[in-house]
Amino acid sequence: MGKLNRREFVKLAAVAGGSALWPPQLRVVGDIIERITGFNPTEPEEALEVIPGAKFGMVIDLGKCIGCRRCMYACKLENNVPDTISPPYIMVFQTQSKTGVSGYYHSPKIPERGTTMMYTKLRKDKWYLPVQCNHCDHAPCVKVCPTGASYKDPDGIVMINYKKCIGCRYCMTACPYQARRFNWWEPEIPLERRNPLVPLREEGVVEKCTFCVHRTRKGKFTRCVEACPNKARIFGNLNDPGSKVSKLIASERNFRLKEELNTVPLIWYLTQRSEKKMRWYKPLPPPKGIRGLR
Amino acid sequence: MKETSKALHAFLTLLLIIAAWGGYNFVLIMFVKGVGITGSSDLVPWGVFIVGFVFCVGTSAGASIIGLLISGFGRDDYKPLGTRAILVGILSLMSAVLFLLADVGNPFRTMLLPAVIRNPTSALVYTSMTYVLFGALLLGELYYAVKITLSGGVGSDMEEKIAKVLAILALLFALMVVHAPHGALFAFVSAREMWNTPLLPPHFVVVALASGTAVMILVAIITSKINKSELVGLETLSHMGQLLALFIIITLFLDFFDFVVMIYAGKPAGLEIWHLLTGRFAPLFIINTAGLFVAMLILLFKRGRTIKGLSMASSLTVIAIIAYRFNLIIVAQTAPLFPGMGEIYYMPTVPEMAVVVGIIAWALFLYIVLIKVLPLEETVPEPEIGPDIDHRYQITVPTFRKPG
Numbered sequence: 001m002g003k004l005n006r007r008e009f010v011k012l013a014a015v016a017g018g019s020a021l022w023p024p025q026l027r028v029v030g031d032i033i034e035r036i037t038g039f040n041p042t043e044p045e046e047a048l049e050v051i052p053g054a055k056f057g058m059v060i061d062l063g064k065c066i067g068c069r070r071c072m073y074a075c076k077l078e079n080n081v082p083d084t085i086s087p088p089y090i091m092v093f094q095t096q097s098k099t100g101v102s103g104y105y106h107s108p109k110i111p112e113r114g115t116t117m118m119y120t121k122l123r124k125d126k127w128y129l130p131v132q133c134n135h136c137d138h139a140p141c142v143k144v145c146p147t148g149a150s151y152k153d154p155d156g157i158v159m160i161n162y163k164k165c166i167g168c169r170y171c172m173t174a175c176p177y178q179a180r181r182f183n184w185w186e187p188e189i190p191l192e193r194r195n196p197l198v199p200l201r202e203e204g205v206v207e208k209c210t211f212c213v214h215r216t217r218k219g220k221f222t223r224c225v226e227a228c229p230n231k232a233r234i235f236g237n238l239n240d241p242g243s244k245v246s247k248l249i250a251s252e253r254n255f256r257l258k259e260e261l262n263t264v265p266l267i268w269y270l271t272q273r274s275e276k277k278m279r280w281y282k283p284l285p286p287p288k289g290i291r292g293l294r
Numbered sequence: 295m296k297e298t299s300k301a302l303h304a305f306l307t308l309l310l311i312i313a314a315w316g317g318y319n320f321v322l323i324m325f326v327k328g329v330g331i332t333g334s335s336d337l338v339p340w341g342v343f344i345v346g347f348v349f350c351v352g353t354s355a356g357a358s359i360i361g362l363l364i365s366g367f368g369r370d371d372y373k374p375l376g377t378r379a380i381l382v383g384i385l386s387l388m389s390a391v392l393f394l395l396a397d398v399g400n401p402f403r404t405m406l407l408p409a410v411i412r413n414p415t416s417a418l419v420y421t422s423m424t425y426v427l428f429g430a431l432l433l434g435e436l437y438y439a440v441k442i443t444l445s446g447g448v449g450s451d452m453e454e455k456i457a458k459v460l461a462i463l464a465l466l467f468a469l470m471v472v473h474a475p476h477g478a479l480f481a482f483v484s485a486r487e488m489w490n491t492p493l494l495p496p497h498f499v500v501v502a503l504a505s506g507t508a509v510m511i512l513v514a515i516i517t518s519k520i521n522k523s524e525l526v527g528l529e530t531l532s533h534m535g536q537l538l539a540l541f542i543i544i545t546l547f548l549d550f551f552d553f554v555v556m557i558y559a560g561k562p563a564g565l566e567i568w569h570l571l572t573g574r575f576a577p578l579f580i581i582n583t584a585g586l587f588v589a590m591l592i593l594l595f596k597r598g599r600t601i602k603g604l605s606m607a608s609s610l611t612v613i614a615i616i617a618y619r620f621n622l623i624i625v626a627q628t629a630p631l632f633p634g635m636g637e638i639y640y641m642p643t644v645p646e647m648a649v650v651v652g653i654i655a656w657a658l659f660l661y662i663v664l665i666k667v668l669p670l671e672e673t674v675p676e677p678e679i680g681p682d683i684d685h686r687y688q689i690t691v692p693t694f695r696k697p698g
Contacts, residue, residue, distance in 0.1 A: 144415075144416050146419045147410070166403040166407065167329070167404075168404070169398075173485070
């Protein structure tokens with residue numbers, strides 16, 4: 001500092017100030033700092049290759065949803081969600097047809113009659129609304145993330161790089177769908193319950209629904225779609241006009257959650273009451289030793 | 295004299311004990327157990343740490359503005375407050391950063407935030423940069439202030455010039471850059487009705503000015519009381535009171551239209567928040583608005599601007615502004631995002647409050663110690679120049695006041 005005269009100092013300050021206005025330049029500085037300090041948020045190892053030309057979307061048929069919350073259970077098991085995170089990635093709301101909205105997801109009895117897992121009948125007086133990450137095209141969480149840990153992939157999935165996340169929780173306050181969860185505690189999952197395809201998160205990072213990226217990018221459906229007993233969830237490629245999702249969006253009455261915020265969600269809800277008879281299936285007993293699913 | 299020093303030592307020890315308790319919990323949150331032991335949840339992700347953080351950033355900006363008025367607007371009667379105000383600014387900024395580090399899930403990754411722009415669209419990147427720049431400006435200002443004081447109140451031309459330029463830069467920075475982006479940080483969140491208003495950045499600036507002025511009035515009055523000599527005259531204090539009244543009036547004005555627009559527009563989310571503010575959180579809302587209103591009434595009349603009235607009004611303002619931050623940050627999050635989610639609760643836990651109290655105690659401790667150690671304006675005695683003493687042989691020796 002002693003060797004710098006004032007003019008040089010001013011020049012240096014100008015360069016520093018200029019680079020602040022030019023983020024790509026500063027990114028190089030950031031890379032160097034990351035090299036030195038060992039803080040190197042590389043792309044996640046488990047990142048799978050994006051299927052070119054695909055854009056995933058989901059349709060949830062509210063007329064078919066019976067509120068059994070099998071999607072919630074299945075998602076929790078599939079994605080290694082610890083018990084400390086409650087509710088898991090999917091919340092199910094209960095609404096009453098006549099009086100508007102009532103009930104809420106942490107009610108111990110949704111649906112009200114019958115045990116949660118055994119309930120199989122479609123009710124005429126109740127609606128159920130499953131809510132999860134909408135993988136918005138204009139995602140507010142991606143916009144506000146200070147480190148770029150949340151990012152949008154070209155196939156429409158909003159992903160989180162757990163190595164970059166600083167845990168500031170700005171994204172959680174910014175999400176209009178209450179879709180993000182924070183690891184308040186060290187997540188602990190018994191070895192026999194772990195899914196090796198999904199990475200375990202550390203304490204102090206944010207996580208959420210990934211549209212089961214480890215399945216969908218290999219051409220499978222998401223776990224919640226597979227788990228739905230009444231086929232209320234339909235998953236597919238929005239870019240393909242022949243896919244079931246595209247056809248349903250084009251032909252059926254539908255809406256998206258909080259469209260007025262212009263977040264452009266990728267989950268559509270169909271509103272027509274389905275008159276088809278309920279498919280019979282064998283009710284599954286609730287898995288043992290799982291907590292946090294109230 | 296001895297009694298006061300004894301009392302002071304006892305007070306400092308008490309502060310250190312509280313700070314140590316807070317520090318223990320801080321370490322617990324940062325390294326051992328994680329943020330899980332706070333009262334925050336997935337539904338209310340931001341808790342009292344963010345309240346404290348925003349309040350401290352505001353106070354930092356406001357207090358330094360008061361301290362820099364000498365250079366900016368030529369108010370020479372504020373001179374004794376100058377260095378103290380800069381010190382308050384630096385220490386509040388430090389507390390704000392401590393609050394932030396306690397709040398985030400990954401403190402070590404966070405420390406790199408100001409250096410690495412990974413996402414240019416995030417407001418948090420720019421606010422984190424402002425702490426570094428503002429802290430550097432204030433430290434430079436403090437350095438030159440101390441240096442000039444050490445050399446007998448008059449520095450070399452160069453020093454005076456640098457000090458002045460730094461002061462003006464810091465003043466502009468504090469007014470425009472430091473606190474407004476924090477308002478924007480909240481205003482950008484379109485999901486929360488209470489935050490998503492363009493009124494928020496100017497509101498934050500005015501509230502920062504109010505809290506900074508109130509804190510500086512309290513500092514001036516308490517210092518005068520301890521030293522048993524006036525730090526600044528009653529006229530200066532009265533002027534500060536008038537300034538504070540102005541800031542409070544603007545705050546109330548903005549508040550009024552904020553709420554009126556929210557209720558009048560009649561969006562369900564806005565009505566929900568109004569329902570919460572007048573229902574479950576009514577005590578806080580009353581402390582906020584009534585506190586500011588009473589403080590304004592006290593300050594508006596000349597009869598109220600006595601030492602007693604000023605200290606009462608300033609304390610009321612500080613309490614009301616803390617309540618306002620609580621309303622803004624926590625009540626906005628307890629309004630459910632989906633109808634029928636039920637009542638969302640937030641209650642700070644004991645470790646959380648320990649950290650909050652500890653950080654404040656630590657800042658107070660540092661302030662008292664630094665005030666004793668650093669040579670400030672009023673501790674340099676006026677050179678006694680009698681008529682029969684030759685000026686050429688008069689040497690002014692800077693004296694350090696010993697602690698106690």
